[in-house]
């Protein structure tokens with residue numbers, strides 16, 4: 615990717631995100647807690663970030679109860695046209711990223 619593109623993207627992220635939801639990066643604690651591979655968790659985060667903010671602001675994993683996520687994610691993935699495999703990765707990521 616060209617440098618100016620990255621620079622422009624960073625400037626845009628700063629300018630357009632007054633109160634960004636915290637969408638945590640995949641870390642070692644998430645991997646061991648979830649027992650899921652880093653590839654799956656990172657893929658789930660990528661799908662989450664790219665798809666789940668299309669119709670509304672991104673909603674942080676911690677902002678929703680586990681029991682609600684279990685109902686919401688399948689419905690939202692259906693809304694978004696996300697495949698079952700990607701849905702499983704999003705679910706794994708969200709569950710691993712929750713801290714409470």
Ligand code: HEC
Nearest residue numbers: 662665666667668669670673678686687690691693694704
């Ligand atoms: C096609 C548009 C669309 C996409 C894409 C989408 N959503 Fe939604 N989402 C909505 C709409 C519309 C609502 C509000 C109505 C409802 O609850 O069904 C909503 C509501 C929600 C809520 C509930 C908010 C609340 O306060 O009750 C959560 C959480 C959520 N979405 C998460 C996600 C996640 C995670 C993804 C990615 C898998 C996603 N959404 C992708 C349209 C979308």
